[in-house]
Amino acid sequence: MKITVVGTGYVGLVSGACLAEVGNDVLCLDLNPEKIRILKDGGIPIHEPGLDQVVSRNVAAGRLHFTTSIEEAVRFGTVQFIAVGTPPDEDGSADLQYVLAAARNIGRLMTDYKVVIDKSTVPVGTADKVRGAIAEELVKRDVVVPYSVVSNPEFLKEGAAVEDFMRPDRIVVGADDEQAINLMRALYAPFQRSHEKLVLMDVRSAELTKYAANAMLATRISFMNELAVLAEKLGADIEHVRQGIGSDPRIGRHFLYAGCGYGGSCFPKDVKALIQTAASAGQGLKVLQAVEDANEAQKLVLVDKITRRFGSDLSGKHFALWGLAFKPNTDDMREAPSRVLISELCKRGATVTAYDPVAMDEARRIFAEEPRLSYAVRPMQALDGADALVIVTEWLEFRSPDFSAIRKTLKSPAVFDGRNMYDPALLLANGLEYEAIGLGIKRN
Ligand code: NAI
Numbered sequence: 023m024k025i026t027v028v029g030t031g032y033v034g035l036v037s038g039a040c041l042a043e044v045g046n047d048v049l050c051l052d053l054n055p056e057k058i059r060i061l062k063d064g065g066i067p068i069h070e071p072g073l074d075q076v077v078s079r080n081v082a083a084g085r086l087h088f089t090t091s092i093e094e095a096v097r098f099g100t101v102q103f104i105a106v107g108t109p110p111d112e113d114g115s116a117d118l119q120y121v122l123a124a125a126r127n128i129g130r131l132m133t134d135y136k137v138v139i140d141k142s143t144v145p146v147g148t149a150d151k152v153r154g155a156i157a158e159e160l161v162k163r164d165v166v167v168p169y170s171v172v173s174n175p176e177f178l179k180e181g182a183a184v185e186d187f188m189r190p191d192r193i194v195v196g197a198d199d200e201q202a203i204n205l206m207r208a209l210y211a212p213f214q215r216s217h218e219k220l221v222l223m224d225v226r227s228a229e230l231t232k233y234a235a236n237a238m239l240a241t242r243i244s245f246m247n248e249l250a251v252l253a254e255k256l257g258a259d260i261e262h263v264r265q266g267i268g269s270d271p272r273i274g275r276h277f278l279y280a281g282c283g284y285g286g287s288c289f290p291k292d293v294k295a296l297i298q299t300a301a302s303a304g305q306g307l308k309v310l311q312a313v314e315d316a317n318e319a320q321k322l323v324l325v326d327k328i329t330r331r332f333g334s335d336l337s338g339k340h341f342a343l344w345g346l347a348f349k350p351n352t353d354d355m356r357e358a359p360s361r362v363l364i365s366e367l368c369k370r371g372a373t374v375t376a377y378d379p380v381a382m383d384e385a386r387r388i389f390a391e392e393p394r395l396s397y398a399v400r401p402m403q404a405l406d407g408a409d410a411l412v413i414v415t416e417w418l419e420f421r422s423p424d425f426s427a428i429r430k431t432l433k434s435p436a437v438f439d440g441r442n443m444y445d446p447a448l449l450l451a452n453g454l455e456y457e458a459i460g461l462g463i464k465r466n
């Protein structure tokens with residue numbers, strides 16, 4: 023099939039590369055010329071494990087191309103995926119300007135049948151708006167060209183995006199015309215050879231399904247985070263509680279980890295957008311509002327622990343920070359808890375030296391104006407001259423550090439762990455104070 027992917031970000035690039043991997047001809051469009059230049063030069067503008075091989079293999083095979091030309095992109099694919107960003111507007115609702123601009127471009131230039139697929143995460147009713155935007159452009163041109171609009175939300179996880187796309191656990195398709203449904207079945211047939219994964223539904227239900235999934239996952243995290251705060255007060259240990267409840271199959275073990283708040287490009291904005299969608303439908307979502315409030319509070323939990331230990335004025339204090347990305351295996355720092363932490367520590371007069379295996383360039387861009395933040399090339403180097411170590415992202419390489427070296431290097435023997443990575447007994451044995459999330463009792 024000839025496929026155009028509009029928007030070559032985390033979702034667009036992974037989708038385009040994986041669709042090429044199964045034999046399709048794919049053209050990825052982005053309006054950011056720098057991204058397209060990097061890709062045309064053989065580079066990858068984001069960090070995503072395994073993506074470079076899939077991209078280079080398919081570029082070499084002549085199945086994957088990149089462009090900034092809207093005309094070329096609209097002409098190319100019978101299938102037109104829209105995978106542009108849907109950032110939060112001022113009131114938290116999803117900003118649809120990029121989605122609708124992409125739809126208008128298609129309507130302005132299409133000359134034959136197109137299936138337009140919303141892959142971006144968009145509020146219920148967006149497919150109707152996309153259909154309307156295309157229709158308006160066709161009316162302006164005084165032409166009749168057939169097209170279908172389909173909702174096909176994406177569930178890939180950054181850090182495991184290629185694997186998720188190649189082996190999805192479900193493929194949600196919202197469509198209401200037979201021609202589009204048949205095309206979607208053919209498009210996804212190579213990704214569901216073992217068993218049927220396509221969950222076919224009406225367009226509005228598909229749009230809501232994506233928000234429901236992210237809202238449910240965010241709810242589990244905020245629930246555990248609130249319980250962790252309570253566990254500390256009650257002298258209980260949230261890690262024991264997690265194991266105790268996760269073994270119940272009705273609950274399950276995934277997404278029960280207490281931490282210093284969720285971030286990333288999806289959960290925070292999708293939770294806010296669903297709250298806004300509900301509000302404009304005249305309904306309050308009390309549970310989800312609490313999820314959002316709990317997460318905002320949780321991003322400050324490490325700062326609270328640090329100021330309790332060192333006082334609220336942190337002038338002259340220096341902190342080593344391990345982890346900048348919102349989660350391991352990505353360089354994405356959108357809404358990352360590290361951003362709140364760095365800003366709060368610097369505001370209180372502290373200086374910070376950060377280390378992250380892949381997100382330091384992104385941090386340099388975000389914190390270009392922050393002279394109190396510097397970077398280390400190795401994890402242990404970040405500890406030089408530091409009063410304490412703060413951990414925000416659970417990268418694999420932080421799992422088993424040399425605790426006695428940490429003890430010797432830090433001025434105060436304090437480790438603040440926002441991801442509960444270590445056995446407290448081990449740190450105590452090495453003479454370190456260990457502050458993690460929800461550890462009300464000392465396990466030894
Ligand atoms: P991104 O910000 O990485 O990429 C979006 C790209 O679209 C940018 O490169 C931008 O330059 C480009 N763009 C904007 N307007 C355009 C236009 N009219 N024509 C061509 N290109 C245009 O965004 P990301 O993270 O890939 O997300 C895209 C959508 O997918 C969002 O709605 C997001 O919520 C959703 N999503 C994201 C996931 C993730 O893990 N990042 C997972 C599942 C869904």
